[in-house]
Amino acid sequence: MEQRQHLKDASLGLQHVLAMYAGAVIVPLIVGSSIGLTTAQLTYLISIDIMMCGVATILQVWKNKFMGIGLPVVLGCAFTAVGPIINIANTYSIQSVYGAILSAGLFVVIVARYFSKLIKFFPPVVTGTVVTIIGLTLIPVALNNFAGGQGAEDFASIENVSLGFITLLIILVVLKFARGFFASIAILIGIIVGTIIAAFFGQVDLSPVKEASWLHLPVVFYFGTPEFHLVPILTLILVAMVSLVESTGVYFALGDITDKEIREADLKRGYRAEGFAIMLGGLFNSLPYTTFSQNVGLIQLSGVRKLKIIYIAGVMLMILGLMPKIGAATLAIPESVLGGAMIAMFGMVSAYGIKMLSTVNFEKQNNLMVVAISLALGLGVTAVPDVFSSLPSSISVITESGIVMGSLSAIILNIVLNFNLQPSDEIKDQIYEAAEDDAK
Template sequence: MTTTVHPADEILPAKKMFALALQHVAVAYVGSVAVPLIIANALGFTREDTILLISTTFFCSGLATLVQTVGFWRFGVRLPIMTGVAFSSVSAIIAIGTMPGVGISGICGAVILGGLFIVLIAPLAGRLRRFFPPVVTGCIVTAIGMQLLPVAYQWAGGGKNHENFGDPVFLCIALLVLTVILMLNRLGSPLMRNLAVLVGMGVGAAVAWLLGMGNMDPVREAPWVVLPMPFQFGLPQFGLLPFLTITIVMIVQAVESMGLFISIGDMVDRQVTPRQVSDGVRANGLSSAVGGIFAGFPVITHMENIGLVILSGVRSRWVVALCGLMLCVFSFFPKFGALLAAVPAPALGGAAMAMFGIVAAAGIQALAKVDYANNRYNLMIVALTLSIALIPIMAPNLFSQLPDWMRTVLHSSVVIACLVSVTLNLVLNGAGDDQGDDVHLPAGPAPITPIQAEA
């Protein structure tokens, strides 16, 4: 008697697994290296300490990814989820680090305490699972893609602050990457279709380098080996104000993560239970606390990598687990990370438009399966959620006069989509059952179909 293995638990051949994991590494590294760079510059780090902070950040991201994908006991949602630092933490971390007498040691102490606090309140997260029926998760997935797309456009134009932003040469490279991805999806072998994003980025990067784009000096200047160690910037300091500051951010991130866990479960056709929601939030809290020990930062699901899961059609959590392991290993060798970070922005932008657009399309596909004919409230939920959730994208200055704590909550379209859709659904439709089904609708929508037929 044979037992069918769910795609999320499938272990692929070694060579294919390695290549797919490397694709995830490339997207995760290039998309996240800016966070430690911004913080290091704001806190006045030396060049050596900045390199060490970057390596430590990715070491902690790798550990966090392993906890979420592989899991142990009641830690980890066990889905193909890439975990790492988020831009939503940057302003709070800089605010803490610039407090008189606080610095990096105070940041570490605040993150450790905040992570432990999230571990303690994780059981509450599972009880909220019922408030995430299909109409809510569809809004969240759509918001994820829409929030990411402006970043893709900035990269395609050469980088947000590039003096020649929008140069036709930059746009041609982004178009070349998109063309390669499309051609491989149409004409390539199953393996090449799975690796279309990595190949497209490689082709675009090669052409850009031949045209003189990119800066390879950081690669030459990076040391060969660094060793991330606990408390490498000194013993942590604990204070009430730093703890409260980072805890507000981490609670908001926990709300965002809950929506992402359930949405990604829908994408890979594995329903996420209340217990798994709690386990995922608990894992993020533990990983953040460990990150504080290593001078890392709070962690959250990497939205950039969600598009790869859909675009490649490979739903195995073990691919992403291997990506986490590779991040841990590569963090000891800064030259490799510097090489990934040196990929010219237009090459990354072309790949990002494909990945992030696919995420938005997946949300639209999910919303198309929601019952609007028999439940007139669902259309109102979708309409109001998306119109409010897109404010940080369409009119980023609209909330500029609000208090700081409110801007912390309203900075992200995904957070707004979670809060607004859950609230409207609760008011108009009521709470679902413990599995998150809509009380007025049949079971949730069919799983989102990946582009690839062969995983």
């Protein structure tokens, strides 16, 4: 009985790993390819990133007095950091990238206590909008994978689209007819069965498994001694602040799913854990980390909220990072199969954001405008990424991301439209009493 439970827990943990693995791999792959890393360097970057995703996740789940939000959250490489890191590496050096990452992580740890005081700026109209935007703006990523992966020679082929639909159909069938444990691992079943079917069509490539080594150990400052330059540091500090905004939406979504009230102290520990994870990334020459929203959708789909499962996923990621040959096996999963699963997960994130918005009073025109404009900007930038290309590159980290634009818009518009800057009656009474006391 106990062994069966361990097997169930391992399956649920593996499901979380598979849900975020593609995102965890694609970021270092894009960065490494764009800055001219050698094959050996790129292999190290991917492996260490996978391992540090596990470390960062465990740091966030492990709640203590100093850090850790204690929610079933999974951390992965921050997509918003890709462009800035490539630009810094090509303009300065790769050593400057890691000097900036270390500085940004330290900055987050220091300002966490102050950033957490902004909780009053994240009512349901903001957090619901942010979560909805996160899900909707990631749908194009899912569809690109669904069609075989952006840039693939067989992009949008009948085989790829069919595999994507088959995977999605399997997930839906399992959710419809399965019960208990099997219903909770619907995503995992869909990915496994989809990959097996893909193998019969010659869509599964096992060459990465053959080429990968068995063991890979982390190295401190693998790419050399960090260099510290002001512009790269300020750039990645901005990226880190943007990631905190995204993470805040994920924290509140998970708090709602797990029926846990998110307080200022929780946010402070969560931000500190994220900052410390970023610093560790700089130390071992991986990349900055942030919360992964696809795992929120997975938690909502599976209904499994236990922290134990996330701990297992974190350990699995660490093992995969230390043993590249085992980790490479997941690269055999076709893009279209992952895309089918991503449509379900990202769609669930959006749906949950809409559920959070259901508690908002939309009889107030101001709330409608917060949601309307934020969604329009978030989805607009996602659909037309070059719309703000004429603006200075120093602020492109904000304008080139639909998630960032939509999230910041929701926060700012809520402050402008919903915060009453006039003193309340209670405050007025206190002022009058103080004035009378002074007069006496």
